[in-house]
Amino acid sequence: MNQDLIISIIEMLGTFAFAISGIRHAAAKHFDWFGGYVCGIAVAIGGGTIRDVMLSTTPFWMTTPIYIICTAVALLTVAFFERWMEPLKNAWFVFDTFGLALFTVAGIQKSLAFGQPFWVAIIMGCITGSAGGVIRDVLLNNEPVIFHKEIYAMACVLGGLVYWACITLNCPVELTAIVTFLVVCVCRLLAVRYHISLPILKSYEENNKQE
Amino acid sequence: MNQDLIISIIEMLGTFAFAISGIRHAAAKHFDWFGGYVCGIAVAIGGGTIRDVMLSTTPFWMTTPIYIICTAVALLTVAFFERWMEPLKNAWFVFDTFGLALFTVAGIQKSLAFGQPFWVAIIMGCITGSAGGVIRDVLLNNEPVIFHKEIYAMACVLGGLVYWACITLNCPVELTAIVTFLVVCVCRLLAVRYHISLPILKSYEENNKQE
Amino acid sequence: MNQDLIISIIEMLGTFAFAISGIRHAAAKHFDWFGGYVCGIAVAIGGGTIRDVMLSTTPFWMTTPIYIICTAVALLTVAFFERWMEPLKNAWFVFDTFGLALFTVAGIQKSLAFGQPFWVAIIMGCITGSAGGVIRDVLLNNEPVIFHKEIYAMACVLGGLVYWACITLNCPVELTAIVTFLVVCVCRLLAVRYHISLPILKSYEENNKQE
Numbered sequence: 001m002n003q004d005l006i007i008s009i010i011e012m013l014g015t016f017a018f019a020i021s022g023i024r025h026a027a028a029k030h031f032d033w034f035g036g037y038v039c040g041i042a043v044a045i046g047g048g049t050i051r052d053v054m055l056s057t058t059p060f061w062m063t064t065p066i067y068i069i070c071t072a073v074a075l076l077t078v079a080f081f082e083r084w085m086e087p088l089k090n091a092w093f094v095f096d097t098f099g100l101a102l103f104t105v106a107g108i109q110k111s112l113a114f115g116q117p118f119w120v121a122i123i124m125g126c127i128t129g130s131a132g133g134v135i136r137d138v139l140l141n142n143e144p145v146i147f148h149k150e151i152y153a154m155a156c157v158l159g160g161l162v163y164w165a166c167i168t169l170n171c172p173v174e175l176t177a178i179v180t181f182l183v184v185c186v187c188r189l190l191a192v193r194y195h196i197s198l199p200i201l202k203s204y205e206e207n208n209k210q211e
Numbered sequence: 212m213n214q215d216l217i218i219s220i221i222e223m224l225g226t227f228a229f230a231i232s233g234i235r236h237a238a239a240k241h242f243d244w245f246g247g248y249v250c251g252i253a254v255a256i257g258g259g260t261i262r263d264v265m266l267s268t269t270p271f272w273m274t275t276p277i278y279i280i281c282t283a284v285a286l287l288t289v290a291f292f293e294r295w296m297e298p299l300k301n302a303w304f305v306f307d308t309f310g311l312a313l314f315t316v317a318g319i320q321k322s323l324a325f326g327q328p329f330w331v332a333i334i335m336g337c338i339t340g341s342a343g344g345v346i347r348d349v350l351l352n353n354e355p356v357i358f359h360k361e362i363y364a365m366a367c368v369l370g371g372l373v374y375w376a377c378i379t380l381n382c383p384v385e386l387t388a389i390v391t392f393l394v395v396c397v398c399r400l401l402a403v404r405y406h407i408s409l410p411i412l413k414s415y416e417e418n419n420k421q422e
Numbered sequence: 423m424n425q426d427l428i429i430s431i432i433e434m435l436g437t438f439a440f441a442i443s444g445i446r447h448a449a450a451k452h453f454d455w456f457g458g459y460v461c462g463i464a465v466a467i468g469g470g471t472i473r474d475v476m477l478s479t480t481p482f483w484m485t486t487p488i489y490i491i492c493t494a495v496a497l498l499t500v501a502f503f504e505r506w507m508e509p510l511k512n513a514w515f516v517f518d519t520f521g522l523a524l525f526t527v528a529g530i531q532k533s534l535a536f537g538q539p540f541w542v543a544i545i546m547g548c549i550t551g552s553a554g555g556v557i558r559d560v561l562l563n564n565e566p567v568i569f570h571k572e573i574y575a576m577a578c579v580l581g582g583l584v585y586w587a588c589i590t591l592n593c594p595v596e597l598t599a600i601v602t603f604l605v606v607c608v609c610r611l612l613a614v615r616y617h618i619s620l621p622i623l624k625s626y627e628e629n630n631k632q633e
Contacts (some may be wrong), residue, residue, distance in 0.1 A: 026358070027412035034365055035358025036412045038345075049265075054471070054481055059265055062331050079410075083418035120484050134460075134561070139345070141354045143563045147448070147457025154456055199501075201449035201458045207505040237569070238623035245576055246569025247623045249556075260476070270476055273542050293624060350556070352565045 003174075007102070014099020015067055017092055019044040019074035022136045024085075027078060029140055036078065039136050040071045046132035051107055051124045055114045093192075101184035104129040104156040105177050108163050118167075122160030129156040129184075151191035154198065159184035214385075218313070225310020226278055228303055230255040230285035233347045235296075238289060240351055247289065250347050251282045257343035262318055262335045266325045304403075312395035315340040315367040316388050319374050329378075333371030340367040340395075362402035365409065370395035425596075429524070436521020437489055439514055441466040441496035444558045446507075449500060451562055458500065461558050462493045468554035473529055473546045477536045515614075523606035526551040526578040527599050530585050540589075544582030551578040551606075573613035576620065581606035 022043035026036040045067050049059040061067040078085070085092070107128025111121035130146055130153040137144040146152040159180045166176035190196065233254035237247040256278050260270040272278040289296070296303070318339025322332035341357055341364040348355040357363040370391045377387035401407065444465035448458040467489050471481040483489045500507070507514070529550025533543035552568055552575040559566040568574040581602045588598035612618065 023412065024414070028414045029354065029359070030411050030414075031354075031358045032360075032409035032411050034409055035355070038358065038364075053264055053475055054484065056267065056478065056480060058267060062265065062327065065330050068330070068334070079412060082413060116484065119487050119490070123490070138349055138560055139355060139358070141352065141563065143451065143453075144457070144561060147453045147460060147561070148451070149454075153460075198454035198456055200452050200454050201445070201501060202504060203446070203450045203452075234623070235625070239625045240565065240570070241622050241625075242565075242569045243571075243620035243622050245620055246566070249569060249575075264475055267478065269478060273476065273538065276541050279541070279545070290621075290623060349560055350566060350569070352563065 010098055010102050011106075012066070012070055013095045014102050015044045015070045016074050017095030018099050018132060019071040020078060020085075020092060021096060021133070023075055023078045024082070025136055025140055025142075027082065033075065033079065037071065037075050039139055040074050041068070042135040042139060043132040044071050044074075046135040047103065047128045047130060048107070048132075050131050051110065051128050054124070054127075055111065055116070057114070097185050097188045100129045100152070100155065100188060101159065101181045104159050104184050105163070105180050108160055108180070109173075109177070118164045122157060122164065125160045125163075126153050126156040129153070148200070149197065151188065151196055151198065155184045155187035155191065158187050221309055221313050222317075223277070223281055224306045225313050226255045226281045227285050228306030229310050229343060230282040231289060231296075231303060232307060232344070234286055234289040235293070236347060236351055236353075238293065244286065244290065248282065248286050250350055251285055252279070253346040253350060254343040255282050255285075257346040258314065258339045258341060259318070259343075261342050262321065262339050265335070265338075266322065266327070268325070308396050308399045311340045311363070311366065311399060312370065312392045315370050315395050316374070316391050319371055319391070320384075320388070329375045333368060333375065336371045336374075337364050337367040340364070359411070360408065362399065362408055366395045366398035366402065369398050432520050432524050433528075434488070434492055435517045436524050437466045437492045438496050439517030440521050440554060441493040442500060442507075442514060443518060443555070445497055445500040446504070447558060447562055447564075449504065455497065455501065459493065459497050461561055462496055463490070464557040464561060465554040466493050466496075468557040469525060469550045469552060470529070470554075472553050473532070473550050476546070476549075477533065477538070479536070519607050519610050522551045522574070522577065522610060523581065523603045526581050526606050527585070527602050530582055530602070531595075531599070540586045544579060544586065547582045547585075548575050548578040551575070570622070571619065573610065573619055577606045577609035577613065580609050 019040035022039035022041070023036040026039040031039065045059070045061045049061065052059045104125040106125075108121045108125035110128075111124040112118070116124070133146055133152070134144045162183045163176055163180040166179055167173075171179070230251035233250035233252070234247040237250040242250065256270070256272045260272065263270045315336040318336035319332045321339075322335040323329070327335070344357055344363070345355045373394045374387055374391040377390055378384075382390070441462035444461035444463070445458040448461040453461065467481070467483045471483065474481045526547040529547035530543045532550075533546040534540070538546070555568055555574070556566045584605045585598055585602040588601055589595075593601070
């Protein structure tokens, strides 16, 4: 019971942080309240919705209004308290990382529960954690930030590999979930702290300029 | 019978007006006939398709070719008669509003028929009426216009609340549908007539500049 | 057996060429390896995934990891050998055309196998062949190139009509598939060779400037 409560709290903190991210990006583009709400929803539930559609099941947010309400609270928070939010940016970053890690674990577990093989589950964990941000950037008419700047989705992939390794080594599911959660968090924190990023692809012209 | 005929006529007028909107936006970006057709299709059937995928049912346009044909007629209309269309813009606006209102009602009713709770049905009504325009703007590489300019989706939400109130008060379904239809139409017309729009979200910089 | 082998080889060449197209476009926008991989995946499996979701079946790529692996090979190829790829551009073009033609045929056959009518199957063939490129352009924040430049999707539509005509005339399925494959290839090659493109839509202003 206690454990379920902890998971619920992390899930709501993560959903809230994801929604905040969408709404603040929308505010930077001068969207109205409705546009901000849709961008918040997109980040908070977009990845899980794509996962559920591919798993041929009803999107998770249609089974309880909690995600819709949580995003509405996030909207009011940005609308009225935005001027006090910037100093809290480290808190948002930590919540966002918690959300990423929890959604990754949730995506993996749901896919396995639907009988999918591990490589599909890892992809689904990655989609659950990071596709929402891509939808946000598409709606905002930006190039998706996770495609050229941040280590974000790679933390999900690494977490997925750790999950697979743990299960293969017969770890209990709870421990596996906790270890995966921590790996995703640590990966992301280290990547941001030490400015670690993936190599950039070079186009033909750049490759030939070098020589 | 007569009633079904009226609904069919409104549906075709709405589909036609939605398709026209997509094709004219595509023409403004110098898309070719195929690009125009896809943008027209996106507006006309995009919202309903997202709804049906989330309801885990076959997209409505796959059950009858009428929507595809209606969009083809709209394409020919824009290709050959565009120069005479601008003076009719009030007619397009009225048809588009009819389409918005009818699609909202249809989206709500279909979701309820699939056993969804009311709050999901209201969201689905809103998606059915307004998601097509968002897909159009994404394909055209524009920022979605309904996120920062027009009251459009909010009319659907209001209509949905009215539908819920009527049903809760035991109104018969036909009357509820007609009242909802009119509420969506009137909301949109008033919003455009009196330049009513939602407040714009302010970014951190703007909030602090004010002081 | 021999025939299955040929189809598999064409399918892998096509998937590889589609993935290469996505990754090279990503490289031109300075995306990192992850962004390149996602764009490659989007082109390689995007169209078929949309088709499968609309047919209410599990996306094809979730049944075998071959498409994910093929895209990974394409990523390594672009990352390390991009400087030698430009001179081979005719080969990429031919493989890409093979992919387009094969995916079109596969999309039509799968839709018919799911009991869809012919007009839906033709649309699904077109989506299978060409929607991946549209997703790529949306992710890259470009206007979709097939909407204003190339004959691409029209080759799929023509192929679909030929497939329908052949089946109506009682041709055996194998022959029908081969003829359709060749029609799509020839259409695309002729369109590029002789710079054939669809007429551009004119906006209201342009129509009135002419006079």
